[in-house]
Amino acid sequence: MLDATSTATRPVHAAADHPAIPKEKIGILLANLGTPDNYDYWSMRRYLNEFLSDRRVIDYSPWLWQPLLQLVILTKRPFTSGAAYKSIWNEEQSESPLMTITKDQTAAITEAMKGKYGDKVMVDFCMRYGNPSTKSKVRKMVEAGCRRILFVPLYPQQAGATSATANDEFFRALMDEKWQPAVRTIPAYFDHPKYIEALAKSVETAYAQLETKPDMLVCSYHGMPKRYLLEGDPYHCQCQKNTRLLKERLGWDDTQICTTFQSVFGSEEWLRPYTVEHVAHLAESGKKNIAVIAPAFASDCIETLEEINEEIKESFEEAGGERFTYIPCLNDQPAHIEALCDMIETEMQGWLVPA
Template sequence: MASGIDKAGEGRLTHAPADHPPVARPKIGVLLANLGTPDGYDYWSMRRYLSEFLSDKRVIDYPAWKWQPLLQTVILAKRPFTSGANYKLIWNTEANESPLMTITKAQTAAVAAALKDRHGDALMVDFCMRYGNPSTQSKVRAMVQAGCEKIVFFPLYPHYAGATSATANDQFFRALMAETRQPAARVVPEYFENPLYIEALAQSVERAWAAAEVKPDLLVASYHGMPQRYLRQGDPYHCQCQKTTRLLRERLGWGKEMIHTSFQSVFGPEEWLRPYTVEHVAELAKAGKKRIAVIAPAFSADCIETLEEINGEIREAFLHAGGEDFTYIPCLNDDSAHVAALVSVIEDNLAGWIGR
């Protein structure tokens, strides 16, 4: 109980005048953040979402005078139709939302339950999206209004990249700028080396291998790509992805030939990190690797890039090139081992703010 707030918890300061605004009981906020999702797969929902996403300087860093006319006239005239059609293929029609939204809600609920078991009502756990809804600003505002004097902000990206972690943090800081009484804030860094995260990945691979009637010839770890230029500018993402593959391989006790690293979701005319997954799996099929499994360690939740791109486009490329059996290993989502890893990372970042 904070000093000066009455025991009844009514939000009244014990020595304040009667007309003093209500004061919420102090809490600590834990705000999970993911990339985002359109509100629907119709043209205008897709256009709003893609315009916000592709206007982010962390994602596309071309000068606005050059990029925005192309984006607003050419790209956004066509891409909402194709992207909307892809979203429709994977849409959660029962909840009328994207799988990313459904999974992020489930992750948040599981994390909140685990933290409540440890800390009672001292924490307020919620989630936001960098693009689309619920917005980062709306959730920061809700936490401040609920009495959160401290917030741990957790971008759900195991690896750091300017186009993911950094832009999520940027938006969080912008939200703080709008608050009269800013809470103390901590930003959770990348967690790809966390042993519980690697363990959760390894367990998902072991389950897939155990369920296969005929074991895959190898595993492809497909990470979201980025322009090679970003690597040369100092972004550590590529190196962190390579290390994740190595840590996973070591945990599984496999040889180097059993796990390949590749990159997907290439966009625009620049050279991106190689090898490209869609090309690499076709090359594997042509080289006689007829059975492969693919995992996406850079994604904390299944989304358009995994459910449609990997399990659709990339699968088709492999089978068209002569492959026979393609296994997609789902993201960790709200798997109990993944939730345990996320809770461990959160508690590390709560150190000094709350007892374990």
């Protein structure tokens, strides 16, 4: 991360006791979903409590939901979720892969921005749930002299439970600032040409390393209740378009690529088809060699490294599947960083010019 703090100075003609003011700069604050601090019971419970108490994620009445969450779900789920995190944990750095990757993305964007704008820009990241909190990073940027902040939720598609709740938390953090910066938020970028190009290149690179081309590319997006779609959430439509644009860029037809949804939770109907069921159906119907990609995730995380690469893979193989290839998220791949930087610079237009 770029430490864009500089020696603060007292304004000209100011009184001797006037506080020093840092040099003005632009803040770019990346936001990812979040991660527990560790995979032990209490770390998992704190994280899951914050996540599952978000009304954007679970919109049931708190009078009904909170007793169930506190007395039932949070007594059991920290153990199972903790075991899943333990299976993918970055033990060397004592953090989850999502944290490691988000740091790497931030470092890459920092380098690109510093090369163009010098010390005019400060780049950092926060998490919607867990640490580092959005509030702490907004505070840090304001103290460093950021009079304008571009907030960048790392979600290609717009959804109430992802980018919207990240924005909510960002705006709540601003409520505590006496010197409130001017702000912008980045829009959904599922159809941005450079994002589609980066996604296509990742598929082409993965396929080039395989002896046999997969029978099907499964684009597995994080699921949500079908009710959210009917209430106006654009996520489902943007996922479908994302797959279509990727298909067109690859020059494929509908027999080579499909859209599915994973991570079903609770008893109500979610967006279909469910990935875990669909991959089994593919195997049973003769498609024994598939690849899976997760276009809704900017960074590999528990839903990709554990759910896709373990649970969903197991479902496919138990149904007779023979070759399962997981194509990693774009993470800090150069084409992904280039796409993100292009979107960031577009949204910063009028704020600054290259150094």
